[in-house]
Structure formats: C-alpha cells, structure tokens
Amino acid sequence: MTEARRNNRTWQPDWRLWVFCGLLLPVLLGLAGWQLQRAAYKQQQLDLWQQGQETRPWGTLDATGLVTGQAVTVDGVYAEPTWLLDNRTRDGVAGYEVLTLFAPVSGVPVVVNRGWVPAPAMRSQLPVLPQPAGQVRVTGRLSPYPEPPVLARTSVSGAWPRRVQTLTRAAAQAESSGVAALVLRLADSGQPGAFRADWTPDRMGPQTHYGYAVQWLALAIVLLLLTVRASFRPSPTESNNDHTHG
Template sequence: MRGFRPGLVPTLVVAVLVPLMVCLGFWQLSRGEYKRVLMQQYAERRVAPPMDSTELAQTTDPAFRVVELQGHFDVEHSILLDNRQHDGQVGVELLQPFLDRATGAWLLVNRGWLPWPDRRTPPVFSTPEQPVSVQAWVYVAPGATFQLHADPVAAPWPRLVTAIEPDKLWAELGRSGFSYELRQQGGPGAYRTDWPVVSMGPEKHLGYAVQWFAMAAALFGLFLYLGWHNAGRPHGKHHESNQHV
C-alpha cells in the first residue's frame, strides 16, 4: 500500500502486542464473570439453612455450604496460615483438625484471624477443651495459592504454612478427612472470621479489561498515525533530486 508506510519494526510490534492485549482484556472479563457467579453462589448458600454433617460427604458441590458440626478440636496439630492481613495489621489464620462426632470424620476448620505483631514470639491462642457445636462454611479456593517456595515437610507444630492442603495433612496424620477447608462462623473458640470471598472483586477485573483494551486501541492508533505520517514524507533520494532541478 503506497499511501501507508509504518515500517517493519512498528508493524512487528503491533502484530504481537495488540492481539496479546486484546486477549488479556477478554481474559480479565472472563475472570470477572467467574468471580461474579462465585459471589452470587456464596450469597445464596450462606442464607440457606445449615446442612447436617452427615450430608456433607454426599454433596457433589459443597462450595460455600454451611454445615453444623459437633465434636472437638485437635490442638496438637494446629496450623498457622501466614501472611494474612486485616485493617493493615499482620497476622495469621488458625486452622485445626476437628473430629465430627456424627460422622467420625476429620475436617480442617479455620477458626479465624489473629494478630501476630512480633514474629520473635509465637502467636498466642487458646482451644476449647470440651466438645463444642460450631457452624462453618465450606471454602473452595478459586485457584491455586501462589507460593515462592513450597512449605517444609514435617515441620514442628504449631506449623507455619503459606498454603492450605487438607488432603496432604490427612495423609501425613494417617486420617480420613474432608478435602476442603471449613471456615467457622463465630461461636465457641472463633477469632476474627470476616473473610472476603475473593481477593479481587469483579469490578476490578472489569477495570483491568478496560485498561488492556484502551492500551490496544492506543497502540493501534499510534501505528496508523505513524504509517500515514511516514507516507507523507518524501524519500531521501527523490527529495535531493528535486532540490537540484
């Protein structure tokens, strides 16, 4: 096309970056829709009547369902989930195995967040010694937890970790247990339990999608301008020959 000369390098850059930016924009839209459905499901199931623990094993889709539990906590195998923040304070979440009396199954119950301002001393927590009745909801993570490095195997208890993997815990302890974390809803032994459902809401994904689409449009617009601008400039040799006529 004689009236459009953007140059080889700009053409290659645009050919690579514009499709990539558009794909990232649509990916953000899909993630936002997924989070929207997830939050809607969470809201619906949190207001539903609690289910009995005997029904939990037969449930094909347990995410966010509230369960009634009766039993006791295992204080000897406490887990501290590191790098948790609330209101600008650093802390941990306390998780403990819970033996359900009705089913005889083990469940990993998150008792909530507690502050840990001084890492030179271990976090202080207490555990009910008597059997308790608690309500908890099933937490199914929207994706795998990012870790810079894997948690050490066979670390001492209470164990400080950066990711929760119930199946690995049950295998280590030689127990039969539920595959997902349950988050306690207040009640006996609960700490701070106001977790967000997702770390990034649908509106943020929409905002990122708009940014990717805007950058793609701006880059393509700059490419068009460069092509037309270069086409309007005379070639060097032709320009010199005109000056000598």
C-alpha cells in the same frame, strides 16, 4: 504544507514492529479474558454466599458435590495440623488467618478457617493459639481455599503451627488424605476455637476484576492503534523533497 504531508503518508509496515505486536496482543487479550472469567466466578460465589441457605449437618453432604456458601454444622475435634496464613491484615494491623484441620465424627476431614489473630511484634515469634480439647460443634460456610499470591510457596515441613503464604488442598491432603475440597469458615467469633471471624466472602470482589479487565483491554487497543499508526510513514518522494529543500 502540513496537510499535504499528512496525505502523502503511505502504508510501510515494519515487520519487526508487527511481530512484537502479534506476540504481545494475544497476551493482553488473554489477561483481559481471564479477569472477566474471574469476575464472573466471583459474582457467582458472592451470590451463593449471600443466599439464605439451610444449615446442613456435615455428615449428610456429598463430599464430591460441596458448594461454596453452603452453611454447615460439623461435630468433631480439632486436629494438630494448623497453618498460619501470612500477610493478613485487620484495621491496618498485620496478622494471620488460622486454618486448622478438623476431624469430624461423620464425613470427610475438613480444614477450618478459625479467623484472624494479630502477629507478635517479633517475626521469629508465632502467636499462641488455644485450641478446644475434646469434641465440639462448629458452624460456618464453605469457601474456596485461599488464593495464592504470585510465586507463593507452601511450606511442606516444620513444626506446628506452620507459617505459610498460601494453603492448597494438595498441601492439606499431605496431612490427611481425602480432605474436603472446600474450607469451612466459622460463622462468627463465638464458635468453639474461633478467633476474629468477622470477614466478608472475598475482599477482591467482581468489580475489581472487571476493572483489571478494562485496563488490559485498553492496553491492547492502544498497542494496536500505535502499531497501525507507526506503519504509515512519509512516502519516499516526500522524504527526498524534504532533504532537497533543506
């Protein structure tokens, strides 16, 4: 009897269900594709970062052709604008990454990521940030501006240093026009003006994005399978027979 009922199921799609599937399926596939693109991009950046490259003077680089991972040396002075990138942890301790505008002797201005500092106990307090006076030479590698979290906003006003959830190039350009398209991460904690600079290129590597892509793709497949399965229903004759025998 069970086998007969299974064979008597016919294709009876519900247009409302298929409209829902048609709207949601492209979104899930799009998210999977976007995560794959992010994974490929992160892998490319990681490969560039790990390559042993010659350290080049900042003034000799073309500002329009900067490459992530390039090692550079810059002579200049730290400027006043300093952003505290919020919600950064080290060893389970909350803190900030310190990004300061740097005015080079030669070349375009650049934002320097000086490393991590712990946050004070009170949220209303900001960390004390000693800054070298006069001209210094710093060495580091170029990296993208920090990725913003969802719905993050960049503060555009206030005293320095300024606490922010993210920092875009546009926000940096509001303080210094022509600022470089990439950030300079100091090579180590021994650099002038550095704090704790013991980071890796990116904490969210390509494998994480591949995992997210698989999850979105799996959801898309499950959605399609469930929609197809729900479109096969018992035939009207079978339903009437069930009511009659009941």
